[in-house]
Structures are given as structure tokens and as C-alpha cells.
Amino acid sequence: MKTGVLLVNLGTPSAPTAKAVKTFLSQFLHDRRVVDVPRALWCPLLHGIILPFRSPRVARLYQSIWWEEGSPLMVISRRQQAALAEALNEAGIDMPVALGMSYGEPSLATAWQELKSAGVDRVVLLPLYPQYSVSTTASVFDGWARLMKKERLVPAFRFIHDYHDHSGYIQALAESVRRHWEQHGRGELLLLSYHGIPRRYEDEGDPYGQQCHRTSELLAAELGLERHQWRTTFQSRFGREEWLQPYTDDTMKALPGEGIKRLDVICPAFSADCLETLEEIAEQNRELFMASGGEAYHYIPALNDQPAHIRMMMDLVCRELV
CATH class of the missing domain: 3.40.50.1400 (Rossmann fold)
Incomplete structure (x- = not known):
């Protein structure tokens, strides 16, 4: 079986604008894992007050930290993806690495299609949340499960639950x-x-x-x-x-x-x-x-793409190959 790695993080707006932030926040705050308030109460509040008023303010905050290459989270995540792929390759391990986000792009669906096109039929899912939470890690599992409902042949997969004490x-x-x-x-x-x-x-x-x-x-x-x-x-x-x-x-x-x-x-x-x-x-x-x-x-700063962080990711992934 050919194994691929799917790195997953929360996601980010595509641009530091009120429109892009509103789209991102809407997807994020509609997730029942994130906000479990009854929809009849939550949706009017979300669309009538929170998104119209919060999106412009959050957009200004994003503008204050936005990098020339794009959203810091996205830029760093791509670096992590590339660094992990390089480390695996240098170790002689043929294992494609894809990046997906729970909200926004690249989506989990986009990442899965990338791995599928590479001939992967076994996936190691690595949510980049060291500590497990229903609002983050479990949401990744939900997204993966929704994707798999559309597949005739569901790939074998391993799901890394947490690594808080690794x-x-x-x-x-x-x-x-x-x-x-x-x-x-x-x-x-x-x-x-x-x-x-x-x-x-x-x-x-x-x-x-x-x-x-x-x-x-x-x-x-x-x-x-x-x-x-x-x-x-x-x-x-x-x-x-x-x-x-x-x-x-x-x-x-x-x-x-x-x-x-x-x-x-x-x-x-x-x-x-x-x-x-x-x-x-x-x-x-x-x-x-x-x-x-x-x-x-x-x-x-966060661990980002520091070599020790990439080595840890590689160890987590390789443990799932036995």
C-alpha cells in the first residue's frame, strides 16, 4: 500500500478583507463542534450581529500581521509541508505530504484529491493540534468522515489523536x-x-x-x-x-x-x-x-518549521507505518 500524509490545521481567510474574513468565520462558526448552541438560536445571532460587526474588526487585525507572501498560518503551514516531505524523502521514505484546512482553502477535499492522484491508498492524518479537543481534533475527524462518505473505496487510515506528551x-x-x-x-x-x-x-x-x-x-x-x-x-x-x-x-x-x-x-x-x-x-x-x-x-514564536518540530512530525508519522 502507498501511504500519504495529510497535515491538517484550522485554516485562515484568503485575504485580510472583511469579505474574506466573513466567509471564513461563517464556515468556522457554523461547525457544531466549535459552537454547539441550538441552530435556531445561534444562526440569527451569527448572521445578524456577529458576522456583520466582527468581520471588519477581525479583518483589521489580520491586516496588522499579514505577510507579503500571505497569511502567516498558510505560509508557515506550506513550509511545514515542504520540510516534512523533504525529511521523509531524505530518509528514503516514499510518502507524499498534502496540506488541508478544516476551514477555507486548501480544503480537506483538495488535499485528499492530491493524495489520491498520487496513488495513495493509505493515509496518516496528522491534525496539528498537540492537545486533543472536541473543537479542533474531533472536527478534523468529522471532516474526514464526510469526505469518506463519497468514496466507493475508503482508504486505510490512521488518525493521530494528540501528541501533548510526545x-x-x-x-x-x-x-x-x-x-x-x-x-x-x-x-x-x-x-x-x-x-x-x-x-x-x-x-x-x-x-x-x-x-x-x-x-x-x-x-x-x-x-x-x-x-x-x-x-x-x-x-x-x-x-x-x-x-x-x-x-x-x-x-x-x-x-x-x-x-x-x-x-x-x-x-x-x-x-x-x-x-x-x-x-x-x-x-x-x-x-x-x-x-x-x-x-x-x-x-x-511557535515551533513553525523549526527542524526539531519537523523531526517530531516525522516520528509521529513513521510510528503509524508499523
């Missing part, structure tokens, strides 16, 4: 932090900020929060940090219900009052830099921290 992932994070400290000095606290989910999801069985805390513990141990030298928080909450706490933005405001004036921040749940890291963390939260009395603030 040794290569932890080591790659630690290597990134150490390299940052060597170049920029070391802050008084390492803050690990993860994308949040509604607390209700965890109460209903989503292991995401537990896996985030486990990642933090393993990274802190790898770096040799004492308990007071690191902290876990959750960002990007949306709506009025309670999300996983403590909240990143509230923590930013409080830290200077606790005597923490020099801060390093890393976002281990993001495999590629995007709006939530480059704008929300690197800009918005920096402003909150500095305005509250902070003196130095450093965002440590």
Missing part, C-alpha cells in the same frame, strides 16, 4: 525556549498560554485542559524550572460563558502587581504562528502587561 514535542519546545533565552535573556516568569475552550466542554469529558497542564508540567521539568517560575493560562475566549481559567489577559494585568516585571510567553497549543499568537499575544497582551507596570515582554 518527547520530541516537549524537547522541541524546550529547545525553542532555551534558544530564546540565549538570544534575549531570561524573564522572571515563563507564561504558557493555551487557546481556551468553554469550561462546559471539559465538564462533559473533553481532555484538552488536562493535556495542556500536562504539557506545561513536562516542559517545565525539561527546562528545570521551579514551580514559581512558570504558569499556565488560557486565551482567546469568546462569548459570555465561563472558559478554562486562569485567563491570559487577566493574568497579564495582575502580574506586575505581583512583582513580575519581566515576562516570557510561549503558546504551546499552536503549531504555527497565526492571528492568536502574532496579534493577540505578541501585541494585545504585551500592551496589557506593559500598561500594568511591566518592564520587558517577550513572545517566544
Whole structure:
């Protein structure tokens, strides 16, 4: 059987415009895995208030971080795809690598057709979400299942559930932090900020929060940090219900009052830099921290296409070949 790899990430608007953002957000926020509110209540709110008012504002945020080559998430994801394909090829492994997004383009359907055209009849699906959540990883599985409903011959496939405690992932994070400290000095606290989910999801069985805390513990141990030298928080909450706490933005405001004036921040749940890291963390939260009395603030970039990250991806994929 010929095996192919399907890398999957969330997706991005095709352009930093209100129209493109509205299209992207509409697809994203229609996913029942993301928002499980009854449609009769959610759709009028989404189309009548959220999309018309939020799309222009989010478009301006995208404009502030957009690269000349395009959306940072897309540019980095393509680099990851190319780097993984090259690493597999150098190891003598004939395994095409395709890239698909849960929302926007390239879609999962586009990526599957690319692999299918290459003669692939066995697929390793790698959602680039280190920690499992119903709102991300499970949504990828839903999208794949919808695709397979149209196939007469469903390919054999392996689905990588999560890698929150994978040794290569932890080591790659630690290597990134150490390299940052060597170049920029070391802050008084390492803050690990993860994308949040509604607390209700965890109460209903989503292991995401537990896996985030486990990642933090393993990274802190790898770096040799004492308990007071690191902290876990959750960002990007949306709506009025309670999300996983403590909240990143509230923590930013409080830290200077606790005597923490020099801060390093890393976002281990993001495999590629995007709006939530480059704008929300690197800009918005920096402003909150500095305005509250902070003196130095450093965002440590996501793993992106760093060699250690690509090696970890290769290890994850190759484990599925046995």
C-alpha cells in the first residue's frame, strides 16, 4: 500500500478583507463542534450581529500581521509541508505530504484529491493540534468522515489523536525556549498560554485542559524550572460563558502587581504562528502587561518549521507505518 500524509490545521481567510474574513468565520462558526448552541438560536445571532460587526474588526487585525507572501498560518503551514516531505524523502521514505484546512482553502477535499492522484491508498492524518479537543481534533475527524462518505473505496487510515506528551514535542519546545533565552535573556516568569475552550466542554469529558497542564508540567521539568517560575493560562475566549481559567489577559494585568516585571510567553497549543499568537499575544497582551507596570515582554514564536518540530512530525508519522 502507498501511504500519504495529510497535515491538517484550522485554516485562515484568503485575504485580510472583511469579505474574506466573513466567509471564513461563517464556515468556522457554523461547525457544531466549535459552537454547539441550538441552530435556531445561534444562526440569527451569527448572521445578524456577529458576522456583520466582527468581520471588519477581525479583518483589521489580520491586516496588522499579514505577510507579503500571505497569511502567516498558510505560509508557515506550506513550509511545514515542504520540510516534512523533504525529511521523509531524505530518509528514503516514499510518502507524499498534502496540506488541508478544516476551514477555507486548501480544503480537506483538495488535499485528499492530491493524495489520491498520487496513488495513495493509505493515509496518516496528522491534525496539528498537540492537545486533543472536541473543537479542533474531533472536527478534523468529522471532516474526514464526510469526505469518506463519497468514496466507493475508503482508504486505510490512521488518525493521530494528540501528541501533548510526545518527547520530541516537549524537547522541541524546550529547545525553542532555551534558544530564546540565549538570544534575549531570561524573564522572571515563563507564561504558557493555551487557546481556551468553554469550561462546559471539559465538564462533559473533553481532555484538552488536562493535556495542556500536562504539557506545561513536562516542559517545565525539561527546562528545570521551579514551580514559581512558570504558569499556565488560557486565551482567546469568546462569548459570555465561563472558559478554562486562569485567563491570559487577566493574568497579564495582575502580574506586575505581583512583582513580575519581566515576562516570557510561549503558546504551546499552536503549531504555527497565526492571528492568536502574532496579534493577540505578541501585541494585545504585551500592551496589557506593559500598561500594568511591566518592564520587558517577550513572545517566544511557535515551533513553525523549526527542524526539531519537523523531526517530531516525522516520528509521529513513521510510528503509524508499523
